[in-house]
Amino acid sequence: MARELRCRDVGxxxxxxxxAENDDEALTQVADHARSVHGMTDEEINDPAFLAHVREQIHDRA
Ligand SMILES: [Zn+2]
Known part of the structure; x- marks a missing residue:
């Protein structure tokens, strides 16, 4: 089952x-997206609270 994350659900x-195929792959893609589209820094992306928040929003693709 593919995993899905809507950027809107994160904020x-x-x-x-x-x-993505799994949560780790989804996180990698989200990090690239957050960096290139939302201008987040690596420090912000790697913040444990942010990563935990993102993981909570990943769900099975409908
Ligand atoms: Zn976005």
Missing amino acids: PDCDAIVV
């Missing part, structure tokens, strides 16, 4: 949806 008003 930003953004229509991007990440689809």
Whole structure:
């Protein structure tokens, strides 16, 4: 089952949806997206609270 994360569920008003094989792959894609689209720094992306928040929003693809 593919895993899915809607950027909007994490916070930003953004229509991007990440689809990945597993949670770690989803996190990698989200990190790239957050860096390139939302201008987040590596420090912000690697913040444990942010990562935990993102993981909570990843769900099975409908
Ligand atoms: Zn986004």
